[in-house]
Amino acid sequence: MDDLDVASFRIVVVDDQVTNVEFLTTLLERDGFRNVAGVSDPRRALDAIVSGDADLVLLDLMMPHVDGYEVLRGLRDALPGDRFLPVLVMTADATPEARRRALDLGATDFLTKPVNVLEATLRIRNLLHTRRLQRECDRLERALEAALDRQRATDADPNEDVPPTSASR
Numbered sequence: 001m002d003d004l005d006v007a008s009f010r011i012v013v014v015d016d017q018v019t020n021v022e023f024l025t026t027l028l029e030r031d032g033f034r035n036v037a038g039v040s041d042p043r044r045a046l047d048a049i050v051s052g053d054a055d056l057v058l059l060d061l062m063m064p065h066v067d068g069y070e071v072l073r074g075l076r077d078a079l080p081g082d083r084f085l086p087v088l089v090m091t092a093d094a095t096p097e098a099r100r101r102a103l104d105l106g107a108t109d110f111l112t113k114p115v116n117v118l119e120a121t122l123r124i125r126n127l128l129h130t131r132r133l134q135r136e137c138d139r140l141e142r143a144l145e146a147a148l149d150r151q152r153a154t155d156a157d158p159n160e161d162v163p164p165t166s167a168s169r
Contacts, residue, residue, distance in 0.1 A: 009128050010035040010052055014045040014071065015060040015090075024058055024090075031121060042066040046074040054085060055131050056124065059107070061091040061098060072105035084134040086127035090115055 011033055013024045021038035028036045039048045042063040049057055049071075057075075061068035068089060079085060086108040091098060094112040102110055109123055 004125060004129055004132065006032045006125075006128070007034045009033065009055040009131070011037070011056045011058065011124075012045070012049045012052055012054045013038045013058045014042060014049075014063075014068070015058075016040055016042055016063040017060070020060065020090075027117065027121070028124070042068075042071060045071050046078060049075065049085075050078050056127055057085065057087045058124075059087055059089050061089060061093055061102060069101060069105055072102065072107060076106050084131065086131055088120075088123060088127060090120070 011028060013021050013028075013036065015021050015024070015038075018040045021040050025036050025038045037048055037052055037054075039045050042060075043065050045059075045066065048054075059068045059071060068091065072087065075085065075087070087106060089102045089107045089110045090113060091102075091110075092113040099110050108127060111120060111123065
């Protein structure tokens with residue numbers, strides 16, 4: 001995955017512990033990421049993710065006011081159904097119930113704290129690689145739809161000159 005242009009991705013880190021946000025932000029910036037936003041007030045998380053057009057979310061589950069599950073529900077409601085937004089949950093809650101619930105609500109991957117930095121970095125890159133492929137699929141789908149629209153417009157135009165066929169000569 002050396003061809004992954006990490007500088008172009010927008011990442012939002014959501015954790016109520018400022019030290020965790022700073023640690024993850026520093027880790028990502030050290031690895032070449034340039035568009036990293038940290039949110040330590042989970043009540044601002046959904047807006048930061050949606051308005052920032054995030055490519056990846058790193059999300060804690062156990063937070064005051066709005067927990068990670070509520071953020072996941074909010075994302076499911078706020079984003080179009082065909083929008084792929086990878087969410088890597090990073091939480092101290094290692095229970096199978098927490099993992100199942102987060103994944104059921106739309107989390108893409110799950111790590112328990114304290115996280116292994118190498119494993120977290122590899123998972124982040126894997127998720128961003130998938131996000132990049134999805135963006136490329138979306139771009140190709142838009143190009144195909146535009147080409148089909150042009151073709152339909154050409155087929156529907158009765159005034160368009162039709163080249164003569166051999167039978168009409």
